[in-house]
Amino acid sequence: AQKVTQAQTEISVVEKEDVTLDCVYETRDTTYYLFWYKQPPSGELVFLIRRNSFDEQNEISGRYSWNFQKSTSSFNFTITASQVVDSAVYFCALSEAPTSGTYKYIFGTGTRLKVLA
Amino acid sequence: DGGITQSPKYLFRKEGQNVTLSCEQNLNHDAMYWYRQDPGQGLRLIYYSQIVNDFQKGDIAEGYSVSREKKESFPLTVTSAQKNPTAFYLCASTVGRGTDTQYFGPGTRLTVL
Numbered sequence: 001a002q003k004v005t006q007a008q009t010e011i012s013v014v015e016k017e018d019v020t021l022d023c024v025y026e027t028r029d030t031t032y033y034l035f036w037y038k039q040p041p042s043g044e045l046v047f048l049i050r051r052n053s054f055d056e057q058n059e060i061s062g063r064y065s066w067n068f069q070k071s072t073s074s075f076n077f078t079i080t081a082s083q084v085v086d087s088a089v090y091f092c093a094l095s096e097a098p099t100s101g102t103y104k105y106i107f108g109t110g111t112r113l114k115v116l117a
Numbered sequence: 118d119g120g121i122t123q124s125p126k127y128l129f130r131k132e133g134q135n136v137t138l139s140c141e142q143n144l145n146h147d148a149m150y151w152y153r154q155d156p157g158q159g160l161r162l163i164y165y166s167q168i169v170n171d172f173q174k175g176d177i178a179e180g181y182s183v184s185r186e187k188k189e190s191f192p193l194t195v196t197s198a199q200k201n202p203t204a205f206y207l208c209a210s211t212v213g214r215g216t217d218t219q220y221f222g223p224g225t226r227l228t229v230l
Contacts, residue, residue, distance in 0.1 A: 032216075035218065035219075042223065043205060043207075043223060043224040044207075044221055044223045045207065045219075045221040046221075047218055047219070093219075096216070097214075097216055105219065109158060
């Protein structure tokens with residue numbers, strides 16, 4: 001069955017600390033896509049990254065980095081030198097290549113990150 | 118600027134009333150989606166549409182209805198049959214298939230009085 005687990009419900013850090021948000025997924029497909037979204041207090045989900053199952057290269061974008069490990073079915077997200085503006089709820093999501101047009105896109109329950117000044 | 122708009126931002130409804138949430142996109146995306154988000158929870162799929170004049174039920178379609186008469190528009194009606202409609206509703210779209218990146222609107226917060 002398709003599943004995304006974000007075990008950390010809420011994390012609090014002090015500004016400038018590094019923080020890692022965990023995401024573990026389950027899928028039986030060999031072709032799938034993983035995503036991270038940020039939901040600030042305004043409510044709109046902001047796309048951060050999309051990664052396909054054949055690309056295990058780690059990605060870095062400014063203070064953000066992602067570690068994709070198929071061996072442990074994890075797609076973790078690290079924020080380096082966190083800032084107050086990083087405070088938000090972060091969602092990990094999984095999408096499998098559709099068969100017969102069937103839609104499959106599953107979100108985790110989210111991790112609320114609080115960065116304290 | 119291309120994007121997704123949802124209106125209204127806040128909506129109040131009396132019990133027993135139907136209400137329609139608007140979602141419009143000018144991204145020329147084929148597929149559109151409606152999600153419901155409850156406090157402290159993830160997103161649950163209500164309905165999705167991969168092409169004009171066609172839509173499919175998601176995981177929690179009961180008490181909701183949609184239409185897709187135009188590519189740009191995917192309105193969601195919350196009917197009186199929805200027993201607990203107070204929630205945050207998010208609309209999203211993708212270029213094509215469900216594996217594409219979903220782009221979201223700002224959401225509508227519905228409160229039943």
